[in-house]
Amino acid sequence: MSALNAPIARSRVDWHAFFRRAGWLENAGIISVLVITLIALLAPWLTPFDPGLRVAEAYLPPSGAHWFGTDEIGRDLFSRIILGVQYTWLPGLAVIIFSLIVGAAIGLIAGASGGRVDQVIQRLIDLFLVLPSTIIALAVVAALGPGLVNTMIAIAIFWWPVYARISRDEIRRLNTRPHVEAARIAGVRGPRLLLRYLLPGAVPALLVAATLDVASIILTISLLSFLGLGQPAPAPELGAMTARALDSLTVYWWLPILPAAAIFLVCLLANLAGDGLRAALRGA
Amino acid sequence: MLPYLIKRIAGLIAVLLVMSFIVFCLQSIIPADPARAMAGPTAPTATVAAIRQQLGLDDPAVVQYGRFLSRLAHGDLGTSVRTRQPVTEDVLKYMMASLELILVATALGLALAGLLALMQSALGRAGIVRLVIVGAGSTPIFLSALLLVYFFWFQLGWLPGTGRLSTSQFSGPTGLYLIDGFLAGTPGVSLDALAHIILPALALALPIAVAVGRSLSGSLHDVMRQSYIRTGRGKGLSEASVVLRHGLRNAASAPLAMTGLQVGLLFGNLLIVERIFAWPGLGLYTVQALASADLPAVLGVSLVFGAFYILVSILVEITQSLADPRIAL
Numbered sequence: 001m002s003a004l005n006a007p008i009a010r011s012r013v014d015w016h017a018f019f020r021r022a023g024w025l026e027n028a029g030i031i032s033v034l035v036i037t038l039i040a041l042l043a044p045w046l047t048p049f050d051p052g053l054r055v056a057e058a059y060l061p062p063s064g065a066h067w068f069g070t071d072e073i074g075r076d077l078f079s080r081i082i083l084g085v086q087y088t089w090l091p092g093l094a095v096i097i098f099s100l101i102v103g104a105a106i107g108l109i110a111g112a113s114g115g116r117v118d119q120v121i122q123r124l125i126d127l128f129l130v131l132p133s134t135i136i137a138l139a140v141v142a143a144l145g146p147g148l149v150n151t152m153i154a155i156a157i158f159w160w161p162v163y164a165r166i167s168r169d170e171i172r173r174l175n176t177r178p179h180v181e182a183a184r185i186a187g188v189r190g191p192r193l194l195l196r197y198l199l200p201g202a203v204p205a206l207l208v209a210a211t212l213d214v215a216s217i218i219l220t221i222s223l224l225s226f227l228g229l230g231q232p233a234p235a236p237e238l239g240a241m242t243a244r245a246l247d248s249l250t251v252y253w254w255l256p257i258l259p260a261a262a263i264f265l266v267c268l269l270a271n272l273a274g275d276g277l278r279a280a281l282r283g284a
Numbered sequence: 285m286l287p288y289l290i291k292r293i294a295g296l297i298a299v300l301l302v303m304s305f306i307v308f309c310l311q312s313i314i315p316a317d318p319a320r321a322m323a324g325p326t327a328p329t330a331t332v333a334a335i336r337q338q339l340g341l342d343d344p345a346v347v348q349y350g351r352f353l354s355r356l357a358h359g360d361l362g363t364s365v366r367t368r369q370p371v372t373e374d375v376l377k378y379m380m381a382s383l384e385l386i387l388v389a390t391a392l393g394l395a396l397a398g399l400l401a402l403m404q405s406a407l408g409r410a411g412i413v414r415l416v417i418v419g420a421g422s423t424p425i426f427l428s429a430l431l432l433v434y435f436f437w438f439q440l441g442w443l444p445g446t447g448r449l450s451t452s453q454f455s456g457p458t459g460l461y462l463i464d465g466f467l468a469g470t471p472g473v474s475l476d477a478l479a480h481i482i483l484p485a486l487a488l489a490l491p492i493a494v495a496v497g498r499s500l501s502g503s504l505h506d507v508m509r510q511s512y513i514r515t516g517r518g519k520g521l522s523e524a525s526v527v528l529r530h531g532l533r534n535a536a537s538a539p540l541a542m543t544g545l546q547v548g549l550l551f552g553n554l555l556i557v558e559r560i561f562a563w564p565g566l567g568l569y570t571v572q573a574l575a576s577a578d579l580p581a582v583l584g585v586s587l588v589f590g591a592f593y594i595l596v597s598i599l600v601e602i603t604q605s606l607a608d609p610r611i612a613l
Binding site for chain 1: 430438579
């Protein structure tokens with residue numbers, strides 16, 4: 001990890017070696033994740049039909065014209081799933097990034113200050129990690145009222161401690177390393193020491209953990225969405241689409257199955273990318 | 285061992301207290317004024333104030349929380365808006381169905397986990413087994429549940445896909461239909477219950493199997509390279525005895541902890557599986573409560589789930605220290 005740990009060396013990442021260390025499957029995962037992000041960002045321009053309008057007869061099975069068939073009011077399911085990827089992927093990323101920033105910051109404070117502050121923050125992290133998070137997230141959204149933003153808040157509340165723990169442990173480990181000692185002796189302190197000499201060393205571990213967590217967060221968001229705690233009806237959230245079409249499983253199987261399969265695909269690619277990143281960074 | 289356990293249990297009770305505090309806070313988020321709701325929209329302000337006083341809504345938050353805790357201690361979880369029954373009564377009515385499902389799912393999950401660990405040690409860590417594990421970890425629970433229903437119930441017709449029994453006229457002494465059928469002298473009912481429980485239990489068991497299987501295979505891999513395993517083989521013990529008595533017992537701790545964690549995380553999945561299989565348990569009750577914004581029921585059930593989670597954690601602690609006495613030190 002030395003190449004990525006050294007903040008002074010202006011490390012250039014050797015991309016060739018990076019992709020060689022991860023297997024081909026994982027590389028495919030990493031590239032697919034970039035593609036999914038692009039699809040999610042550009043979703044409104046990528047849909048072959050207007051996802052909000054009736055464009056054909058209702059309940060058409062998958063065909064050349066409508067790849068995933070049409071739903072109960074004749075909307076194109078493929079277009080709705082493309083937009084659903086946006087409603088699933090971007091909130092997932094947002095929750096990860098938010099938890100990562102908050103967690104890293106709190107871990108940094110705990111790890112760098114040590115002593116009593118560290119003790120208190122550690123106990124707080126312990127507490128959050130043992131609470132049954134799904135149940136409480138469910139109760140929180142139920143009390144705040146359904147909606148995508150409330151779902152994201154409820155999940156983020158329970159996700160930052162994971163990164164706070166990782167960041168804290170990494171900072172403690174780095175604190176005694178020669179380059180940090182040297183910086184300290186040279187008179188570097190305060191935010192500059194934290195951000196320039198300590199934080200960069202914790203980044204690889206945090207990044208790997210976060211990439212591997214994207215799928216779990218998307219699964220949790222979809223679970224709450226399935227339970228009707230996401231955006232209200234016309235919004236094409238993948239979990240909610242499956243839930244609304246449950247009763248048509250035996251007649252129009254594509255309606256509940258395909259949105260769920262889209263979640264599966266997105267999570268699978270995210271997991272492969274996470275494995276790839278871990279393999280690549282471990283070897284570095 | 286005892287002081288260690290007492291310390292752990294005290295910690296877990298603290299967690300339950302924190303949960304009850306969160307639920308208490310969530311309760312007071314509700315924008316509607318309960319006193320106004322009871323008095324009706326046309327009641328004079330004085331009446332509303334009287335009811336507020338009567339309900340203790342004017343007391344400081346600490347006093348209200350204390351009262352909330354004492355009601356909890358007496359088993360009062362409030363009244364459901366939807367069923368107009370005390371939440372405690374509803375919970376007792378639906379609890380056994382969920383418990384039966386959880387027990388069977390956990391047993392099935394552990395069996396599958398053992399199978400997975402065995403496969404991994406036979407086939408190595410690379411390739412297909414790893415892909416299966418990553419794939420299972422990426423599957424939303426409703427996808428696996430729907431596929432099970434679609435193929436095994438709708439397409440093949442091998443197993444029933446809804447409810448607990450084919451008849452609705454049955455009630456047994458324990459509420460666990462798998463046992464009740466035999467107790468009532470009608471083993472047919474038990475077999476019917478078994479057929480009904482397989483698909484939902486399998487859907488719930490898959491995530492447990494993958495997580496525990498991974499952990500088991502990892503720790504078994506490490507343990508089997510220890511010198512005492514070589515000693516055991518050297519003194520002529522049978523391979524089964526080496527693996528089961530010396531290998532598995534020493535490798536059990538991490539997978540046990542993972543089992544506890546997974547059973548604790550089961551509840552989100554329980555809601556979905558009970559919804560899809562129309563399983564009349566606490567999960568389905570919660571889904572219906574969520575759909576009708578029945579906050580007292582949702583919060584009450586959350587607390588019950590939380591308590592169950594704590595109970596499972598305690599059981600895991602005890603089993604862990606039985607399997608590995610070093611943990612108690």
